[in-house]
Amino acid sequence: MIAFYSKKIISLITTIILVSLITFLVFQVLPGNPAYIILGVEADPLQIEALEAKLNLDKPLIERYLIWVGDLLRGDLGESIRFQRPVAEMIGSRVEVTLLLTVLSLFLSIIISIPLAIWLALNSEKSWSKWVTALSQVGLAVPSFWLAIILIYIFSIALHWLPAGQYERLADDPIKALQSLILPTIALAIGITAILVRYLRNNLLDQMESEYVRTAMSKGLNSHEILYRHVLQNSLLPMLTILGMITAEILGGSIVVENVFALPGIGNLIAISIGSRDLPLIQALVIYLAIVVVMINFVVDIVYTVIDPRIRLR
Amino acid sequence: MKKIAIFMLVIMLLLVGCTTNQVENNSTTALPSEQTTAVADQQTADQATDQEPLTASTAISSELDNIDPWLSAAADTKAVMSNVFEGLLWYDTSGNIVPALAKSWQISDDGLTYSFALRENVTFHNGDQFDAADVVYSIEALAGLNGEEALSSRFSGVSSVEAVDQMTLKITLKEPDTAFLVACTEAILPVGYDRQTTQPIGTGPFKFESYEPGQKVVLVKNDNYWDEARLPQLDKVEFYIISDPTAVVNGLKSGQLDFADIDPKNIALLENEFEIVAAPQNMIQLLAMNNQRAPYDDVRVRQAFNYVINKEQIIKAVANSYGSALTSNMSPIMDVYYNGEINLYANDIDKAKTLLAEAGYPDGFNTTITVPANYQFHVDTAQVVANQLLQIGVKAEIKQVEWGVWLDEVYKQFNYDTTIIGLAGKLDPHQVLVRYQSDYKRNFMGFNDDEYDRLIAQASVENDMTKRVELYKQCQQILAEQATAVYIMDPNLVVAMRPGVAGFKFYPVRFLDMAAIRLDQ
Numbered sequence: 001m002i003a004f005y006s007k008k009i010i011s012l013i014t015t016i017i018l019v020s021l022i023t024f025l026v027f028q029v030l031p032g033n034p035a036y037i038i039l040g041v042e043a044d045p046l047q048i049e050a051l052e053a054k055l056n057l058d059k060p061l062i063e064r065y066l067i068w069v070g071d072l073l074r075g076d077l078g079e080s081i082r083f084q085r086p087v088a089e090m091i092g093s094r095v096e097v098t099l100l101l102t103v104l105s106l107f108l109s110i111i112i113s114i115p116l117a118i119w120l121a122l123n124s125e126k127s128w129s130k131w132v133t134a135l136s137q138v139g140l141a142v143p144s145f146w147l148a149i150i151l152i153y154i155f156s157i158a159l160h161w162l163p164a165g166q167y168e169r170l171a172d173d174p175i176k177a178l179q180s181l182i183l184p185t186i187a188l189a190i191g192i193t194a195i196l197v198r199y200l201r202n203n204l205l206d207q208m209e210s211e212y213v214r215t216a217m218s219k220g221l222n223s224h225e226i227l228y229r230h231v232l233q234n235s236l237l238p239m240l241t242i243l244g245m246i247t248a249e250i251l252g253g254s255i256v257v258e259n260v261f262a263l264p265g266i267g268n269l270i271a272i273s274i275g276s277r278d279l280p281l282i283q284a285l286v287i288y289l290a291i292v293v294v295m296i297n298f299v300v301d302i303v304y305t306v307i308d309p310r311i312r313l314r
Numbered sequence: 315m316k317k318i319a320i321f322m323l324v325i326m327l328l329l330v331g332c333t334t335n336q337v338e339n340n341s342t343t344a345l346p347s348e349q350t351t352a353v354a355d356q357q358t359a360d361q362a363t364d365q366e367p368l369t370a371s372t373a374i375s376s377e378l379d380n381i382d383p384w385l386s387a388a389a390d391t392k393a394v395m396s397n398v399f400e401g402l403l404w405y406d407t408s409g410n411i412v413p414a415l416a417k418s419w420q421i422s423d424d425g426l427t428y429s430f431a432l433r434e435n436v437t438f439h440n441g442d443q444f445d446a447a448d449v450v451y452s453i454e455a456l457a458g459l460n461g462e463e464a465l466s467s468r469f470s471g472v473s474s475v476e477a478v479d480q481m482t483l484k485i486t487l488k489e490p491d492t493a494f495l496v497a498c499t500e501a502i503l504p505v506g507y508d509r510q511t512t513q514p515i516g517t518g519p520f521k522f523e524s525y526e527p528g529q530k531v532v533l534v535k536n537d538n539y540w541d542e543a544r545l546p547q548l549d550k551v552e553f554y555i556i557s558d559p560t561a562v563v564n565g566l567k568s569g570q571l572d573f574a575d576i577d578p579k580n581i582a583l584l585e586n587e588f589e590i591v592a593a594p595q596n597m598i599q600l601l602a603m604n605n606q607r608a609p610y611d612d613v614r615v616r617q618a619f620n621y622v623i624n625k626e627q628i629i630k631a632v633a634n635s636y637g638s639a640l641t642s643n644m645s646p647i648m649d650v651y652y653n654g655e656i657n658l659y660a661n662d663i664d665k666a667k668t669l670l671a672e673a674g675y676p677d678g679f680n681t682t683i684t685v686p687a688n689y690q691f692h693v694d695t696a697q698v699v700a701n702q703l704l705q706i707g708v709k710a711e712i713k714q715v716e717w718g719v720w721l722d723e724v725y726k727q728f729n730y731d732t733t734i735i736g737l738a739g740k741l742d743p744h745q746v747l748v749r750y751q752s753d754y755k756r757n758f759m760g761f762n763d764d765e766y767d768r769l770i771a772q773a774s775v776e777n778d779m780t781k782r783v784e785l786y787k788q789c790q791q792i793l794a795e796q797a798t799a800v801y802i803m804d805p806n807l808v809v810a811m812r813p814g815v816a817g818f819k820f821y822p823v824r825f826l827d828m829a830a831i832r833l834d835q
Binding site for chain 1: 718
C-alpha cells in the first residue's frame, strides 16, 4: 500500500518537473517578448523599457526560471506577467467553469452512452444497429470546435435560444451560468459519447461470447439476466480506465471549446497565457493540469480496487 | 480508512479553486467602508424603484494592457479607460484641445510657463476632493520629478510643478514644447491612493468595476460626475473582449452586443438589421519596407513599389471601399496638419519597371511580406499587394506570423523585408512623425534622413502655429519623396448599432465615449 502511494507521488513529481522543463524550453525557442506584446506598437519606448525592468525581463530566461522554481518550492506561484495579478488567484477564479464543464459533459456522455451501447449490443445483428454504430464513427471524427461553431449558429444566432458565452458565475446567477454551459457541454460530449458507445458495445459483444456466458445460458438464465447481472458488470470495469483517459481528453478539448464560447475557464486562460508569453502563468497552468490528470488516474486506480476486490494495489 | 483520506484530499484539491475564487471576489469588490455603504444605499434605491440597471454592451478586440492609465499604451485600453480618467485638458471630436479638470489655461509668451485654473467641486470615484495637490502629484510622477523613474517621455521637459493655491497650478518647462498641451490630456490620479493597478479611480463619467481577462471589462455610472452635459444615461457598460471579427458579428446577431466596430467585409451580413456608420479613424495602414536592407536601401526600389501598388484597388477589395487612400504618414482626419498637396505616385507600371531596372533588378526579385496572422485585414491586404507586385516581376511570399512573433522579429529586431501593419494615430503630430527620427528606438523601418531629423526637432520648439504646421507638412513631403513606405489607407472605423442605440461619437483617437451613448428604453 505504502509502496503504491510513494510510486504515485514519485510519478507526479517527475511529471511536474518534466512538464515545467518542457514549457520552459519551448518558451526559450519561441520568439516573442512579453513587454512588447503587452504594450504593442503604440507605446513610448520609455514605457517598454520601464516595463521590461519591472518584470525582470532584462534578466536571462534561465535566471528567471530558477527564481520561479525557488518561489514554487516556497509555495508561491508568482505573479502573472501579463496581468500583474497573483497566478494562484487567476487560476482559482477559473476552476469553476472548467470543473463544471468537465463534470457535465462526462455525466451527459455516460448517461447517453451506457443505454445506447447496451441497446446496440443486444441488437447487433440488425442492420439499423450497424448504421447507428457507423454513425458513431462520425461523432468521433467531428472536431469539437466545428460542432461548437455550428451549435452557436443554430441555437444562439438563428433561434436565440441559448447564449454563446456571457458566462455569469454560479454564485451570481446560477440559471444563466448553466444556460451558457449547455452548448459547450454538448459540443464536448458528442465526441466522448461516440468513444464510450463504441468501446462499451464492443466490450459487451466480446463478453457475451465468453465462456461464463455460455455457462449461464446452459444454467437456463435468460439473456436479460445474463446481460445485467454478469456481462455489464464485467464490461463496466474496463470502462473506468478509459474514463480516466477521457477526462484528460475533455480537459484538452475544453481549451478549444472554452475559447470558441469565450468561457472564463482554465482552457481560455491557457490560450491567453501562451499568446502573451506569460511564463509564470503558463507554468502554473501546466502544472495544475498535470496534477489534475495524475490525480484522476489515481482516483480511478482506487475505485478499481473498491469495485473489484480481486485487484490489489501493488 | 486511508482510501477515504485520499478521497477527501482529492475533493479538497478540487475545491481549493472555488474557495480562492470567493476570496478574490471579496477582495476585488472590497471598497472603503463609506463607499460600500454608498453602493448599498444606491442598490436599495434601485430596488425601490424596481429597475434593471440600463446596460449597454460592446466589444473590444484585445486585452487591456494595463488598467493603470500611466502604464498603458494600447489603443483598445485607452478606448475603454478614457471613460474613467480625465486629464487637465481633453479633446473633442475634431481633435481640438478643450478644458476638463482645468477650467482655463494660459501660456507665457516665452512658451515656458503654463498656468491652469482648476475646476472646483470635482470628486474622485472614491469620494476624495480634487485639487492642485493631485495634479502636482500626477505631473511629478509622470515626469519622474518624485525621485522615481519617469513614466512618459512626453513630460520629460517639465522642470517644476507648483500649486499656487488650492485651485491654481503653474507648470514650468525647460524649453518650449508645443506638444505639451496635448500631453496634458494624460490622466490625473488622486494623491495617496495606492491601488490604482487593482481598483483604478479617476474623475470620469464612469467608474471602473471589474476586468476579467479574456472576458470583459465592466464600468458603472459615476452619479457624481461634474459635467452635467456629459452625465451618462447608461448605468452600466460592458466591453466584451472578442478578437475574432466573425464572433463580433455573432455577438451582434445573438443580441449579446448592442453595438460594435466590425470588419467592413461583414457589412452585408448586418446591414439589414443594424445601422451602419463609418468614419476615418486616424490609422495609417502601410507596407513598410526595411530601409536598411537590400534591395529596399535603394530609394528607386521603394519608389517602384509606390508606383505599382494600386491603393484604390486594395481599399475596394479589402475594406469594402471603407477607407481613405494615403500619400504619407498622416491621415486626412488630422485636418490642419495633413499635407493634402502630395501627389507623387500615380499608378504607372512602366515607370516602376524602369526604376527597378535602374536599380539593377530588370527582372524583379523574390521577397517576403511578414504579416501578423491575427490581423485578417492586413493578411488580406498582403494578398492583394503580392498580386500587384507580380506586375513588375517581384515575387512576394506572404509569411504569416503570430502577433508576439511579429513584435519580436519585425518591431524589435528589425529582421524583415517588408511588412503590413496599422499605426494608430495620435492627437499630436509630433507623436505620429517622431517614429521616423533616425535615433528613435523603435524606428523599425530604419529611415535615416538628416533633413527630416532637423525639421522634427525644430517643429517641437516652434511656437508659431502656422510655421509649426508647415514644418510637419514638410516632414510628410520628405517621407513621400523618399518613399519610406507605401502608405496605403486609413481604414474607416465601421460601427454596427442595433435599432435603439444612438449617440455614437467618432474621435480622432480611439475612444468609445459611452457617456454619449443613448439607448431607447
